[in-house]
Amino acid sequence: MRDKGRFARLFLPLGAYLVVTLVPFYWMLVFAFRPTGSTALVPWPATLDHFRTVWTDLGFAVFFRNSAIVALGTLVVVCVLGLMGGYALARFAFRGRRAFLLALLCSQFVPGAMVLIPLFLVFKATHLLNSLQGLVIADSAAQLPLAVILMSGFVRGIPVDLEEAAMVDGCGRLRAFFAVVLPQLRPALVAVGSFAFIGSWNNFLFALMFSGRQDKFTLPVGLSYTLGEFTVDFGALAAGGMVAAVPVVLVFAVIQRFLVQGLTAGAVKG
Amino acid sequence: MSRATTIAVILACVLGLAGCGGGDADGKVTITFWDNNGGPGRTPVFQHLIAEFERAEPDIHVEYVGIPSSSVQQKYDTAIAGGATPDVGGVTTSYLSDLVGQDALAPLDDRLAGSPLRDKLLPSLVDDVRQAGGDHKLYELPSSANLDVIWYRKDWFAQAGLQPPSTWDELLADAARLTDRSANRYGYTVRGGAGSVFQLLSEAYSYSGQPSFFGADGTSTTAAPGNVDLVRRVAALYGKATPAADVNNGYTQMVAEFTGGSVAMMHHNLGSSGDLLKALGPDKVGAIPLPVGPSGKRTVVPNPTDGFAVFKAGEHQDAAWKFVQFLLSKDSNSYWNQQVGQIPANTDVYADAWLRADQPVEMALGVLRAKDTVLATAPFALPRFSPITKADSEPRYQKVLLGTLSANDFLHGLADELTAAERDWRSHKG
Numbered sequence: 114m115r116d117k118g119r120f121a122r123l124f125l126p127l128g129a130y131l132v133v134t135l136v137p138f139y140w141m142l143v144f145a146f147r148p149t150g151s152t153a154l155v156p157w158p159a160t161l162d163h164f165r166t167v168w169t170d171l172g173f174a175v176f177f178r179n180s181a182i183v184a185l186g187t188l189v190v191v192c193v194l195g196l197m198g199g200y201a202l203a204r205f206a207f208r209g210r211r212a213f214l215l216a217l218l219c220s221q222f223v224p225g226a227m228v229l230i231p232l233f234l235v236f237k238a239t240h241l242l243n244s245l246q247g248l249v250i251a252d253s254a255a256q257l258p259l260a261v262i263l264m265s266g267f268v269r270g271i272p273v274d275l276e277e278a279a280m281v282d283g284c285g286r287l288r289a290f291f292a293v294v295l296p297q298l299r300p301a302l303v304a305v306g307s308f309a310f311i312g313s314w315n316n317f318l319f320a321l322m323f324s325g326r327q328d329k330f331t332l333p334v335g336l337s338y339t340l341g342e343f344t345v346d347f348g349a350l351a352a353g354g355m356v357a358a359v360p361v362v363l364v365f366a367v368i369q370r371f372l373v374q375g376l377t378a379g380a381v382k383g
Numbered sequence: 384m385s386r387a388t389t390i391a392v393i394l395a396c397v398l399g400l401a402g403c404g405g406g407d408a409d410g411k412v413t414i415t416f417w418d419n420n421g422g423p424g425r426t427p428v429f430q431h432l433i434a435e436f437e438r439a440e441p442d443i444h445v446e447y448v449g450i451p452s453s454s455v456q457q458k459y460d461t462a463i464a465g466g467a468t469p470d471v472g473g474v475t476t477s478y479l480s481d482l483v484g485q486d487a488l489a490p491l492d493d494r495l496a497g498s499p500l501r502d503k504l505l506p507s508l509v510d511d512v513r514q515a516g517g518d519h520k521l522y523e524l525p526s527s528a529n530l531d532v533i534w535y536r537k538d539w540f541a542q543a544g545l546q547p548p549s550t551w552d553e554l555l556a557d558a559a560r561l562t563d564r565s566a567n568r569y570g571y572t573v574r575g576g577a578g579s580v581f582q583l584l585s586e587a588y589s590y591s592g593q594p595s596f597f598g599a600d601g602t603s604t605t606a607a608p609g610n611v612d613l614v615r616r617v618a619a620l621y622g623k624a625t626p627a628a629d630v631n632n633g634y635t636q637m638v639a640e641f642t643g644g645s646v647a648m649m650h651h652n653l654g655s656s657g658d659l660l661k662a663l664g665p666d667k668v669g670a671i672p673l674p675v676g677p678s679g680k681r682t683v684v685p686n687p688t689d690g691f692a693v694f695k696a697g698e699h700q701d702a703a704w705k706f707v708q709f710l711l712s713k714d715s716n717s718y719w720n721q722q723v724g725q726i727p728a729n730t731d732v733y734a735d736a737w738l739r740a741d742q743p744v745e746m747a748l749g750v751l752r753a754k755d756t757v758l759a760t761a762p763f764a765l766p767r768f769s770p771i772t773k774a775d776s777e778p779r780y781q782k783v784l785l786g787t788l789s790a791n792d793f794l795h796g797l798a799d800e801l802t803a804a805e806r807d808w809r810s811h812k813g
Contacts, residue, residue, distance in 0.1 A: 149661055149662055150642070150661065150662040150663065150664075152643055152644060166423055170423055170426070170427060171422075171423055171426070226457075229461055230461060230464045230465060233461055233464070233465040233467075234465055237465055237466070237467060242467060321450075321451070321454055321458060322457075322458065322461050325415065325417075325448060325462070325467060325469070326446070326448060327446075327447060327448050327449060334451065337451035337453060337454065338421050338422040338423065338426070338449060338451055339422060339423065340422075340451070340452075340453065340635065341420055341422045341424060341425070341452055341654075342420045342452035342654065343529075343634065343651070343652060343653075343654020343655050344422070344424050344638075344654060344655055344657060344658045345634075345635045345638060345639075345658065346422070346423050346424075346658070347639065349423055
C-alpha cells in the first residue's frame with residue numbers, strides 16, 4: 114500500500130513531467146535520423162544524411178569550432194574578471210560600491226538589441242568586427258555583470274577570518290586568496306562559468322550582427338539557416354539542433370553536482 | 384603568481400586562437416555579397432554561380448555571406464547604421480523601401496539602360512520593383528517572381544474521382560469532400576499564425592477580383608463585399624475541413640501538415656516547391672493557380688519580388704554591377720530559378736526545356752503572362768503596411784477563425800487602418 118501511494122504521489126507525476134520534457138528531444142532525434150519524407154514514429158531505418166548536410170553543406174564544422182572558441186573564451190574572461198570584481202565588491206569598502214552594484218544589476222534589464230548599434234560602432238572603430246575576439250568581448254560584456262554579482266555573494270560567504278589567519282601566518286593578500294579563498298570558490302566558478310558558457314554558446318544576435326563573414330558565424334546562426342523564407346528542412350534543423358545541444362548537455366551532465374553546490378552556496382550564504 | 388600567470392597564458396591562447404584567419408592580399412578586387420535567404424536550398428546554388436563568375440572575371444573575388452531570412456532586415460539596418468554594408472545584397476520588395484529610405488542603395492536605372500539586360504527582364508517585375516522603392520527609381524534588379532499557388536495531393540484527388548478546382552466554390556466543396564476526420568485527413572489547411580493576413584488578402588482579392596489595394600482617393604479596398612465573403616467562407620472551413628491546430632499555423636506548420644499526409648490542399652507559394660517535391664514526389668503533388676471567384680476575373684497578388692541591389696557605400700560599385708549582371712544573365716538566371724523552383728525574371732529563359740517540364744513554375748508563369756491576369760500589387764512601399772497586416776491584424780484574424788470576431792468587422796477595421804496609413808503617407812509625399 115505504502116509503495117502504491119509513493120508511486121502515485123512521486124513517480125507518476127515525475128514520469129508525466131519527464132514525458133512532457135523529453136518529447137521535444139525525441140522529436141528531434143526522430144527527425145534527425147529518419148529519411149526525408151518518412152512519417153515513421155521511430156528513427157528507423159536511420160540515415161546520417163541530415164548530419165552530413167549540416168556538417169558539410171551548411172558549414173557546421175566551422176560554426177562548431179567558432180562556437181567552442183567563443184564560448185570557452187567567454188568562460189575564461191568572465192570567470193577571471195568576475196572573480197576579481199566579485200572579490201573587490203565583497204572584501205573592500207569603497208565609495209560608490211552600492212551604486213556600482215546597482216548599475217550592474219540595472220545593466221541586466223537592457224535588451225541586447227538596444228546596445229547593438231553602439232557596440233557595432235565601437236567594434237568597427239576598434240577593428241573587432243568579423244573577429245571571434247570581438248564576439249568574446251561582446252559576450253563577456255553581456256555576461257559579466259551577473260557573474261560579478263553572483264561571485265561577490267559567493268566570496269562574502271567565505272569567512273574573512275580564514276584569510277586573516279593566512280595573513281597572520283605570513284601570506285600576502287594575493288597568496289591568501291589563492292591558498293584559502295579560491296579553493297572554496299570552485300563550485301561558484303563552475304556555476305558562473307557554466308552560465309557564461311551557455312549564454313555565449315546560445316547567443317544568436319551578437320554572432321550574426323558583429324560578423325559579416327561566413328567563416329566567423331557560430332552555431333545559432335547556422336541553425337537559423339534551416340528555417341528559410343519559404344522552406345524548412347526539418348531533418349537538417351533537428352540534426353543541427355542535436356549538434357548544438359549535445360555539448361551543452363554533456364557539460365551539464367559532468368558539472369551538475371558542482372552546479373547545484375554552487376547555486377545553493379550562493380543562495381544560502383549570499 | 385604562477386597561477387595568475389597560468390590564467391593569463393590560457394586567456395592569451397584562447398584570444399589568440401580566436402584571432403585565427405586572414406584576408407587575401409593577392410591584388411584582386413574583393414566584393415561582398417549578402418544572400419538574404421541563406422540556407423541549404425540556396426547557398427550551394429550561389430556558391431556554384433560565384434565560382435562561374437570568378438572564372439569569367441578572374442580579377443574579382445566574391446565573398447559570399449548567407450544571412451538567415453528571419454533576421455536579414457535587422458542585419459541590413461544595423462550594417463547601414465554602422466556604415467558596414469556589403470557591395471551587393473539580395474533584397475526583396477517587402478523591405479526595399481526601408482533600405483531606400485535610409486539612402487543605402489544605388490539607383491540602377493542608368494546602368495540598366497546601358498546593359499545587355501535592358502530589354503530582357505520581365506516588365507511587370509521591373510514595374511513592381513520600381514513601385515516598391517517608393518520613388519519609381521530602380522534600386523533592385525528582379526531575379527525571380529514568386530506566385531501563390533494551391534498545392535494539392537494528386538493521388539487523393541484521383542482516388543476521390545475529383546478534378547483540381549478552378550473556382551473557390553469548387554475548392555471549398557472539395558475541401559469538405561476530402562475530409563475524413565476519423566482518419567486524421569483534412570481537405571484544406573488554413574494559415575492562422577505568422578504571415579496569415581497577407582496570404583488571406585491574396586485569397587480575398589483572387590475571389591473578389593478587386594484590381595488594386597486602394598482607390599484613387601487612397602481608400603482601401605480591403606473590405607470590399609467579395610473580400611468579406613471569402614474571409615467568412617474560409618473561416619467557416621476552420622475546424623471542419625481543416626485541423627484545429629491551424630489557428631496557430633505559420634508556413635512551417637502548414638508544410639509539415641501537407642508533407643505529413645494530413646491535408647489535401649495547401650495555399651502557399653512556389654517557394655515551398657523543393658520541400659514538397661522532395662518529401663512527396665511529383666506524382667503525388669501538383670500546383671494550380673489560386674481559384675477565381677464569382678466574377679471569373681483572374682486577380683493575382685504577387686509575392687514580394689526577389690532580386691539584387693548594389694549598395695551605395697560599396698567601394699567597388701563597377702565590380703558589384705558586373706556581378707549583378709552576371710547573376711541575371713540568361714544562363715545564371717536559368718540555373719538559379721531551376722534550382723529554387725521560381726519564375727525567372729530574364730525572359731530569354733522562357734524557352735528553356737526545364738521550364739516546360741516544371742509543372743508548378745510553368746503554370747505560374749502562364750498565369751503571370753496571361754493577358755487577362757490583373758496584378759493587384761501589395762503596397763510594400765507603404766511604411767505601415769507590414770506592421771498593420773502582421774502585428775496588428777494577425778491576432779484579430781485568429782479571433783475570426785475562433786468565431787469571436789466577424790469577417791466583416793475584421794476587414795473593415797483593417798481597411799480603416801490601411802486607408803489612414805495610405806492617406807498619411809500620400810500627404811507626406813506631397
